[in-house]
Amino acid sequence: MPFDIPTAALMGSTQATMLAATLVFATRGYVGPARRSVHVWVASLLLQAAGWMLFRQHAFFNADFVRIAGNGLLVLGFAEATRTLRIMCGAPQHRALLWTTALLTTLAIAWFTRLQPSYVGRINALGLAATAFSLQLIWPLRDSFGRGGSPGRRVILLMMLLVVASMGWRVLAADLAALGAGIDLAPCLADEVNTLVLMIEPLLASVGFLLLYNEAAQSELARMARIDPLTRIANRRALAEHARRMIAEAVRHGREFAVLLIDADHFKRVNDQFGHAGGDSVLCTLVARLQRALRASDVLGRLGGEEFVALLPDTGAAAALETAERVRAAIAADALTVAGQPHALTVSIGVTALQPGDGGLEDLLHRADRALYAAKRAGRNRVVAADGGQDAAVSPAPATVADDD
Numbered sequence: 156m157p158f159d160i161p162t163a164a165l166m167g168s169t170q171a172t173m174l175a176a177t178l179v180f181a182t183r184g185y186v187g188p189a190r191r192s193v194h195v196w197v198a199s200l201l202l203q204a205a206g207w208m209l210f211r212q213h214a215f216f217n218a219d220f221v222r223i224a225g226n227g228l229l230v231l232g233f234a235e236a237t238r239t240l241r242i243m244c245g246a247p248q249h250r251a252l253l254w255t256t257a258l259l260t261t262l263a264i265a266w267f268t269r270l271q272p273s274y275v276g277r278i279n280a281l282g283l284a285a286t287a288f289s290l291q292l293i294w295p296l297r298d299s300f301g302r303g304g305s306p307g308r309r310v311i312l313l314m315m316l317l318v319v320a321s322m323g324w325r326v327l328a329a330d331l332a333a334l335g336a337g338i339d340l341a342p343c344l345a346d347e348v349n350t351l352v353l354m355i356e357p358l359l360a361s362v363g364f365l366l367l368y369n370e371a372a373q374s375e376l377a378r379m380a381r382i383d384p385l386t387r388i389a390n391r392r393a394l395a396e397h398a399r400r401m402i403a404e405a406v407r408h409g410r411e412f413a414v415l416l417i418d419a420d421h422f423k424r425v426n427d428q429f430g431h432a433g434g435d436s437v438l439c440t441l442v443a444r445l446q447r448a449l450r451a452s453d454v455l456g457r458l459g460g461e462e463f464v465a466l467l468p469d470t471g472a473a474a475a476l477e478t479a480e481r482v483r484a485a486i487a488a489d490a491l492t493v494a495g496q497p498h499a500l501t502v503s504i505g506v507t508a509l510q511p512g513d514g515g516l517e518d519l520l521h522r523a524d525r526a527l528y529a530a531k532r533a534g535r536n537r538v539v540a541a542d543g544g545q546d547a548a549v550s551p552a553p554a555t556v557a558d559d560d
């Protein structure tokens with residue numbers, strides 16, 4: 156059966172329109188940037204659908220108009236699809252470059268249609284554009300078949316390689332045949348294969364888009380499940396994961412590891428004085444100050460309420476005590492400004508280091524909690540080491556004591 160390009164164009168148009176409609180309905184619940192990327196994708200599908208429809212209905216229009224506008228719409232649709240996929244892959248979108256490529260290609264097609272009619276010229280222009288768009292995706296996705304790849308990235312990469320290969324074949328066939336003034340829908344095998352590839356491109360690329368979208372949504376959910384929504388630092392779950400890894404490494408390599416349990420003093424008064432929103436902003440400022448006082452390799456997390464944990468890798472009991480004292484002093488040094496008023500906030504800290512019999516973070520937190528309780532009982536704005544008087548002796552701070560309970 157001969158390949159009927161107008162029928163293929165009709166199928167391409169119908170398929171792109173149906174995909175666009177399905178995507179709009181299937182993603183009604185999406186919000187924010189996710190919804191915007193779906194909108195751009197749908198727009199790219201509709202541009203391609205309109206381009207295909209012009210080729211299908213070419214008998215009703217001026218032939219030159221169909222060549223220029225049909226190809227222009229397809230090229231702009233590919234530019235927008237490329238832009239969306241680059242965003243989904245985490246690459247810069249290069250909007251100006253992609254739109255300029257689409258505009259120059261349309262101008263070149265107009266040139267080879269009206270001023271210097273040439274089928275080969277038009278095919279070369281289209282081939283260049285398709286290769287430029289595909290390279291904009293092939294390059295950021297080049298390692299997708301390695302360990303960092305994902306199904307979505309692989310589908311897109313395969314699709315783009317197919318587009319480049321079929322377009323390259325079509326350009327080569329046209330150039331070799333030197334069809335100076337041939338007609339657009341020439342029944343050459345390379346034309347047919349390339350038309351087929353471009354026709355199924357919206358379908359395969361949409362599958363890739365949805366897979367990428369799903370992967371991005373999953374990793375965003377995983378990220379959100381690990382951060383404290385108020386202070387944006389690690390939550391209890393993330394702390395447990397970090398601690399598991401740090402303790403395993405400490406045990407494997409015979410390294411040290413310590414934990415600080417940090418609690419804001421009299422925080423209830425902050426809420427009473429400034430309201431819950433004022434208390435929230437104090438917690439955020441406190442976190443910023445704690446982070447400044449710790450090393451970059453330390454992990455700060457929020458256990459809940461006004462209670463925080465710092466995980467200190469490669470840190471023994473004595474160094475942890477010094478760190479805790481530095482943190483305490485840094486917080487006590489400057490009053491916070493809440494609603495334009497100064498408020499002196501202090502913290503109490505319980506300190507403990509990894510010991511041979513420890514099963515995990517819970518054991519360390521249990522000891523640190525006892526030390527923190529001792530610090531509160533001793534008058535607050537204190538550091539107490541859970542690991543005995545020897546540790547306390549190395550700390551120079553007068554507010555530091557040992558918990559010998």
Ligand SMILES: Nc1nc2c(ncn2[C@@H]2O[C@H](COP(=O)(O)OP(=O)(O)OP(=O)(O)O)[C@@H](O)[C@H]2O)c(=O)[nH]1
Pocket residue numbers: 385418419420421422423424426430431432433434435438459460461531535
């Ligand atoms: N604004 C705000 N307040 C919180 C949050 N979580 C817990 N709190 C408040 O923190 C206060 C903790 O009170 P307490 O447990 O009595 O402790 P405290 O007043 O800090 O006293 P000490 O710990 O004994 O020094 C309560 O008033 C809680 O409502 C939060 O996310 N935001």
